[in-house]
Amino acid sequence: MNIVVCVKQAPDTAATVTVQDGKVSWGDAPLVLNPWDEYAVEQALLTKEEHGGKITAISLGPEDAKEALKTALAMGVDEAILVSDPAFAGADTLVASKVLAAAISKVEAVDLIFFGRSAVDSDSGVLGAQVARRLGWPSLSLVAAVNNLSPEGGTIEVERMIDEGRQIVKGSLPVVVSVVKGINEPRYPSFMGIRKASRAEIPLWTAVDLGLTAVPSPAMTWPEIFAPLKIETKCEFIEGETPVVIAEKLADRLMEEKVI
């Protein structure tokens, strides 16, 4: 199977994010592989371990997004490609999906593309579906389990995490799958992987390499960014003789606060 996993470099979730002059800053906190994408990488690795094949990680971003690709390499993907061009700066998901679809079309005979559910920084969560649309492939989003995958039969059956529970969906290959947390337990990079990753030459594909003569302007811009107001929280302990008494008091308090 030819598998592509799309990854993004994102600020560490432990970073303290601040907004200065309408720009988001995470101080000197390191940039890491978007945590949701770790599940996508792991799912790609598990799929390869079961069905064989090759995994290519692709990232759209500035030059230093190579570090995220190195993490994917260290976890075990076979190849990594950085898609980067000054023309892509400020890309929204419409632009990003066009660029990524062009990059994926350049990778030979792809059967399966994995995305994380969203990026922890921009958090749009729609890129997978948009790339699928651009490629004309089915999109299976918010996948919590892959029950059946038959490369020979060209079919896949997954469980989607939806508000009401789990939805079982069948689809055909090639397909775009975006995965949620809990689908697997991402492995740590191995030392062998780290050695390989630190020596890897990561090719850089520009707009010209992708045959994109005109990069569309983003349809969405972020005119203003501000940090949410700090909410003062107060902790209140409900005490009582028995669980029943505590429950009654709690229910009263919640009704008083108009929570229920």
Next chain:
Amino acid sequence: MDFNLSSEHKMVQRMVRDFAQKEVAPVIKEWDRKQDMAPFVLPRMAELGILGVCIPVRYGGQGMDYITLGLVCEELEAIDSTLRVVMSVHMGLCCLGIFQLGTEEQKHEHLIPLARGEKIGAYGLTEPGVGSDPANISSTARLERDEYIINGEKMWISLATKAHTVLWFARTAPKGEIPHEGITAFILDTSLAGVTRGDIHGKLGVRAGSTGWINCQDVRLPMGNRLGEEGEGFKIAMSCLDNGRYTVGSGAVGLIRACIEASVSYANERHAFGRPISRFQLIQQKIAKMAQSYEAARLLNLQAGWMKNQGLRNTKETSLAKWFATDASFAAASEAIQVHGAYGYSDEYDVERFLRNARGGIIYEGSSEIQTLIQAGYALGLRDDSPLRCELPGYDPDDWQTGA
């Protein structure tokens, strides 16, 4: 001068941090209270390759450099000292000792399984009656045809009950005028008949680790298990300590960092007199001192690691780094408790464990008093590094990362 860590260093740092935070941090208090080592720790460290981090790939290791070893120790001790102790005795004292001084045959037989984590290593120098004065050990090894007969007891041995392979120091000649001359090093297999051992409980710190005693009674050890020459044991023991101390010092850097993180977080959260206590200058002073010692300790240890990479003798620098970092980690832990007030005095928070754990570091692998004498010796010109028959090999990435 380049102070940057390589991307390889950073990836290893992150991987080990994730392991320690995700897998050990949630259960460490429980095991500390039980005074036992969590059974998953050693197998998991083996599986992740941590137990062979800075041994060449052809000897079963991961082919990383000595700076990586220091970074691994920092990350492990930021969660619990017992994790770093594993690296001190298994890697610093045992694996690197065999790597430095073992014959090719000994490396194949003993180092490969250790570096792969299939076996665990330890180091037996200290005895019930001998700590800072190891030249006066009384364990013996008597050559009988082609076997050494080992007798004696070792005490305060980390991983005593977990280790398969112990670097064992014993006297092959009676104590003469120069006591350290009759000492020889051996690679002891703990499964041999006559080896008994046990753990010591009731320690102040490193409670989630294994520290114990090993006794040898007429243990018959093949001649091929002698490490180095007869009478070379004392020099070997001291040379191994150059590596063990480096891991202790680097670990202490992690302990200081953990004290800073805990103190900053608590000081921002806890209010007194209507303000977070982090706004009070006496709290700030404590945290500033921790930050100062963290940076200094880190640089001293990185310098020692860099010297090891270059293949330079680093006895002086390593001793200084270990001395400074461990003293500073104890001070940082004590001040971290002060920042936490009464809460810091209870095991609801981590800082009391940090203090108990930090206390050991200023005793083992050369007490702060011994490090003081070493440094005075260098400064006054009373001490000289006599050359070793085999120095610790410097780091060569191409050679180390090439397979068998």
